[in-house]
Amino acid sequence: MRSFLRFLLILAVALAALIAYLPRRYGTPWPEQPGPKFDNAIRSAHTRVIQERGVKVVLLGDSVLEQGVDEFALSAELNVPAHAIAVPGSTSAFWYLILKNVILQAEPHPATVALLFRDTILTLPNYHVKGGYINELDQFATAREDVLQERAYLNFMNPLEKAALSYLPLYRKGQQFKERTDGRVRNLIPGVLFSCDADCVARADATVYHVENLRPEFVHEALAGDEDFLFTRAAMDFDALIEQSFLPEIIRVARENNVQLILVHERTQIFPSVEAEPKALRIYKQKLAAYLEQNDIPLVDFSYDPRLPKSYFVDILHMNAEGKALFTQLLAEALRPFLQP
């Protein structure tokens, strides 16, 4: 008992000292807001590109868009300047921010935004928003993003986590401490032995662990594992998710700014055919389609388009060059009727 009380006492003193010291050391308030902190700067050149090229159609999406659509070929097919904003790993939180803070900041802003998505991604506001994605999001976020904070973070925190993030700077800055500690350990010996500084270690890291050096089976498993998040029972419950997702906000922002929003469901190889699709996903898609119709948002669905077979894909999500050329053409055909003359 004595040793436990002694432990408790020393721990309380140590935590109190850290709570007093860390906010001063880092110049942060105490208590802090539990969500992540973003700076005010938007670090994106897309606004300038949209303005300079007089872009009429913006395509928004992730790496599937990056590897699936040739924006110049699409521009030629549509006969209007089109521009793709493809952020690898991006999800609905990114797309909401990009629409609001990047696309709509262009003067004049484009008349049409086509958002390329797949399955349940639009109603999962907490997908790809933590860890390294916070820095990625910060590129498109301003210092005050209440909707983002609430829908991507606060709604998913338990009371204990909120309290720890607000009152325990040690917990809040955990990632920072870990990275700093690991960084020092990483750079120490290469610096002494080979005069290899932090940049040199980072370069070696990037070379050795480059994506091309990874086992293909691992890449496939990692991709499929990441996608699993989209197909949990909770993820396919459209009614429970829609109001707390970014989709209503994306629609609202587009409508308020007279932007025609078109949703494009991408072709993937996650399920080889519509028959292999889980029933819950089928119901989810029906509800999403009804919701979009109710909001006058056109939906272009390439989900199981037979014109895009497996041979056009390099993995379950991404297309090869031939697939890219064909999909660009198919997308242009699908978008053409919606474009204002």
Added chain:
Amino acid sequence: MIFTSYDFLIFFLIVFGLYWLARRRQWQNIILLAASYLFYGWIHPWYAALLGLSTLADFGLALGIARHKERSRLTLTLSLLLNLGILATFKYYNFFSESLVAALSGLGIRADALLVNVLLPAGLSFYTLKKLAYIIDVSRGDLEPTRDLVGFALFVGFFPQLNAGPIDRAQKLLPQIQSDRAWKSEYFYSAWPLLVMGFFKKIVIADTVRVFVDRVYNLKEPTGFLLLAATLGFTLQILADFTAYTDLARALARLFGFDTSENFRLPYLALTPTDFWNRWHITLSTWLRDYVFFPLRRALLRANLPRGLTDAIPPLVTMFLSGLWHGAGWTYVVWGLYFGVLIVLYQLLGFGGAWQPANKFSQALAWTVMFTLIVISFAIFRSPSLGWLGSVLANGPFLGSLDHIVMGIVTLALIGFYAAPLFVKMAFDKTFTPDSIWHTLYYVGAVIAMLAYLNTSSPDFIYFQF
């Protein structure tokens, strides 16, 4: 539900409160049983249904063995078929169906319909061994079957040890389940250091080291040096991860007034393979010893087989089964056989179970050799496939470019850094009493590190997959 989740914290606090408020043993057992099934069925309710049905079957079969002694062999066979059948279906179906489909496609026969992905319920391998030990002991007459269904179901499904052991025997756990328990503060005082160490080893060491290890094992062709560094990392990761789970399981059981088995005794200080298995996953080792090794050896001796065979076959078969128990894959099978061969070789060389080094030098030498063999075994265990490992060892350069050397050194440095707290703890345990100020300071440091590392990811415990 995993021990490091918020859901589990809330769950545990509610169960803990209700349990000690109940006071009467019968109610306490019902609460713990209900909690165990809720815990187990949290993600997939059918896990709990499978556990319940197989528990009911073994409860009845054990009573049947005692009632109809003349048919005990038949009833035991039925139980073995049932338990091993369930285990084989869930654990090995994918492995065998993939191998079969590959073999048939080699003959030009398409059998893709056999490829149905069967999901392995977490902890199935652990509770199956618990039930098998019980039913075998009943059939041998070493144990009276219990008529207390709730007590038996709790013994099988006790949530702190349901997912990854320890694999306690009925002789140890059932009498405790069937005894009255009143709250004693010593339960908490013996549990808290285990809780601190369990969370610390999982959150700070295992989950961090896992990232460096996985990066290397996910490469197409790592250099030998990188592989060595990552394998040392995995040697640390698996120890930290598995001992963390055991510490937490033992601490939680302690908080409910149960004393469960120790599963590790400084395994990397082993001097021989037999010594290693006496220190590593002790409850599994003793299970295999009592229900596979000894019966097999006795049977071979009765068959008057040559000495060489009676010495070699039992360890080979036992360790082969140990490998297969760990996972359905050729890497696990070869890993098990590797230890079987090592045990036989050590016995042949005169370094069997009772061997003790004559002096410090031979001790140091024996330790170095054994530790090297352990690290090699974990390279087999962790490899994505035997082909990958063979190709890396046979074709890849050892050092590679300067970038590879730098990353190898970086990996080693990080592993050394995260291994250091375990060395410090070992030194403290050897030098100071458990209630010394040094231990207190260590635990304070561990909690502070844990708080800093908690706000990152927390993957499942490795042993859940077995």
